[in-house]
Amino acid sequence: MEGRGVSVPENKRYQSLLVALPVISYNIVKLHGGDRVDFLKKRPIKLQLLLMFFLFLTAIVLVMFVTYTQSKKMIYAKNEQYSIELMDKITQYIESQIDTIDGLLLNTGINADVHQYLKTTDLLDKIDAFQKVDMQVTRVIQLENGIVDMTIVGENGNNLNLMSDLNKKRLIMDTIAKMRDTNGTHLKPYYYGFRRIVESNVAHHYFAVGTTINNIFPIYPLGHMVVILDLETLFPKFDTMMQNSFGNFYVLDRNGIVCSSSVPEMIGNKLDLEAFANSRDDKFIVQSAELREMEGKIVNIYSKDDLFRGLDQTREVYLWILAFFVPLMCLAVWIISSNIIGPIRAFMRFIQVHQIKNIYHEQKRLKLFGYHEIMVMADKFNGMLDEIDHLTNEVVSSKTRIMALGLMKKQAELAYLKQQVNPHFLYNMLESLKGMASETGAHEIREMLGALGRMLRYSIKGREDVKLREELEIAKAYLKLQQFRFDDRFDVHIDFPDELLQAKVIKMILQPILENAITHGLEDRMVKGNLLFAGKLSPEGDIEILIKDDGLGMSQAKLEAIRAELASGDEFLDRIKNSEHLGVVNVHSRLRSVYGEPYGLTIQSAEGAGTEVVLRLPYKEG
Known part of the structure; x- marks a missing residue:
């Protein structure tokens, strides 16, 4: 399909103009940067309103222009599409007739x-x-x-x-x-x-x-x-096919002679396509389709003036709108600027006359009459003055409380230093008892005192994070003490891969769980029990430590109560007031506080079937 004499702009050209307008407005409004002066913020409000009116008017004119040109393009595109469809129908009709004639000639031949x-x-x-x-x-x-x-x-x-x-x-x-x-x-x-x-x-x-x-x-x-x-x-009859079409249609033979047309008087005449294509000011649009079998053409010719005649009225309406809109907007800008600027100037005079120090002494109040927003602003400003004395008192009270808290902090630090004396004293006494047991030949007591001393020294170490190897050694020392205490009434099975032992963990997270397993699970068991103590690396790359006993277990109600304590969002001290499982809650709270979700511990248990606790914490290289 061919088309000549077309001068309708592309969509993207006008879309870029619409996109550029808010960008230009934004750059005008926000022109500050570095040492450059803010162009708009420091200008008078009246100038800002005039600038906004100018930008708004420019946007309206641009929208009207784009709408007009897009309507022009849409009309052209719709007519072009319909013209193409009509020429396709004419082509199909002529080709079907040609097929019939070709068959007739072939059969006779x-x-x-x-x-x-x-x-x-x-x-x-x-x-x-x-x-x-x-x-x-x-x-x-x-x-x-x-x-x-x-x-x-x-x-x-x-x-x-x-x-x-x-x-x-x-x-x-x-x-x-x-x-x-x-x-x-x-x-x-x-x-x-x-x-x-x-x-x-x-x-x-x-x-x-x-x-x-x-x-x-x-x-x-x-x-x-x-x-x-x-x-x-x-050829078809154009009077039945031209109900909604635009322009004139011509069917030409191989010599350019009009064989059929919507203009009957043109039949038999030669159509000069060059005259239409090269017309002054590109007034005509020519579209054509080839008829290959007969080496002819179907041509649609229409005038741009006739095609876009309806848009002239639209252009006139736009001009009337602008002629009415511009004076109305100028009047609106003048009224709005007067209503806004008057109260604001009164507000500025009040601030200039009464400096802040005078406001404190005289407690003058601002009285404005105008539009709703400026009156609300005046009320808020007066409310701010009322709050000054209150805030002053609050500042004095806050400083007093801060000084009291600082004193309490010093007292707490002193108390902490005093409490450090007792663990050191106990550790020194244990070392003395260990030496005495060695001299008297009480080797088992010596080993128990050594294990107890290691635990005490480990608990008062300054660092909070340790290697998993150190935490595991303290756990083994604790299990050794408990086996000695219960005369080997349970067996311990430990399984930790070497690659986990260098990981960094917070200390004293294993001993409370082991203590809970022995005290609540194995201590009251009538026959010898088992305690599984193992660690592994999960598929997600986290450390999972399993502590499992085959002791008494617990009822479903008690298990749900412990799980509820672990899932509670309350503070730690509130959660453990009536808790029987302080060690479990303590370890879970510490893991959650240090590592966050989803880390912590989970617990499974059944009455008579033992208890299983899994600690989950991230793997961090030591």
Whole structure:
């Protein structure tokens, strides 16, 4: 499909203008940066309102312009689409008629009687073949509407329906001459084109189509067949197809002659497309589609003035809107600026006359009358003055409380230092008892005192985070003490891979869980029990430590109560007031406080089946 004389802008050009407008406005409003002066913030309000009015007016004009141009493009696109669809329908109709005519010519051209007639030289055979061919041609003319004449001209001089009408005969011979120049021995029909013939002082419009009749084997031309058609056989009636279309449609033959048109007086004339395409000011839009079989064209020509005539009214409406809108907006800006600037100037005079130190002493109040916002601002300002004394008192009270808290902090530090004396004293005593047990030969007591001393020294170490190897050694010392205490009433199974032992953890997270397992699970067991103590690296890369016993376990209600304590969002001290499992709650709170969610511990238990506790904490290289 072709189009000429089109001058409608692209969408992106105007979209970029719409995008650029708020960017320009933003850059004007926010022009500060570094040492540059803020352009808008320090300007008078009246100037700001005028600038905003100018930007708003510019936006409206731009929107009107873009709307107008987009409407223009939309009208053109809609008409172009409909024109293309209509030309497609016309093309399909003409091609379907051409297919019918091609089939008719092909069937007649390969007819055996026709071939016999064009080959024979014997007079009797020629008469017999002529009668058969004449009956065949007469039947075709009668059955097919729109066929005016069908003529066969043989190379051997045998002819059929080579009429005496000189105009028709000239049309037939011209068609055969063109076929000989172009087609040769091809079977493809040749659409010669339009011809006006006057019969009995009446002009008739015909369309000539010819084909070469070839011998089947070997291939050589036997003659030619020419069919003269009425124009309505090939071309549609435009008066029924042009109800919603725009402009004029023309169907041209290979010579550029109008064969059918929405303008009947143009039929038979040559259409000068260059005159429309090169018209002054590009006033016409030309679209065309090729008719390949007949080597013609379908052309749609329409005027831009006619196409966009309705937009002239839209442009006039836009101008009237601007003519009414600009003075109205100027009046609105003047009224708004007066209502805003008057109270603000009174507010500024109040602030300039009464300095802050004078406000403290005299407690003057601001009284303004105007629009709602300025009165609310005055009330808030007066409220701020009322709050000054209160805030002053609060500042004095806060400073007093801060000094009291500082004193309490010093007292707490002193108490902490005093408490450090007792663990050191106990550790020194344990070391003395250990030496005495060694001298008296009480080796088991010596080992127990050594384990107890290691635990005490570990608990008072300054660092909060340790390697898992150190935490595991203290846990083993604690288990050794408990096995000694309970005379080996349970077995301990420890399984920790070496790659976990270098991980960094917070200290004293294993001993409370082990103590809980022994005290509540294994201590009251009548037979020997087992305690599994193992660690591994989870698929997510976290450390998982399992402490599992086969002791008494607990009921479902008690298990749910412990889980509720672990899931509680209250402070630690509030959660442990009535807790029987202080160690579990303590360890979970410390893990959650240091590492956050989802770290902590989970607990599973069943009555008579033991308890399983899993500690989860992140792997951090020591």
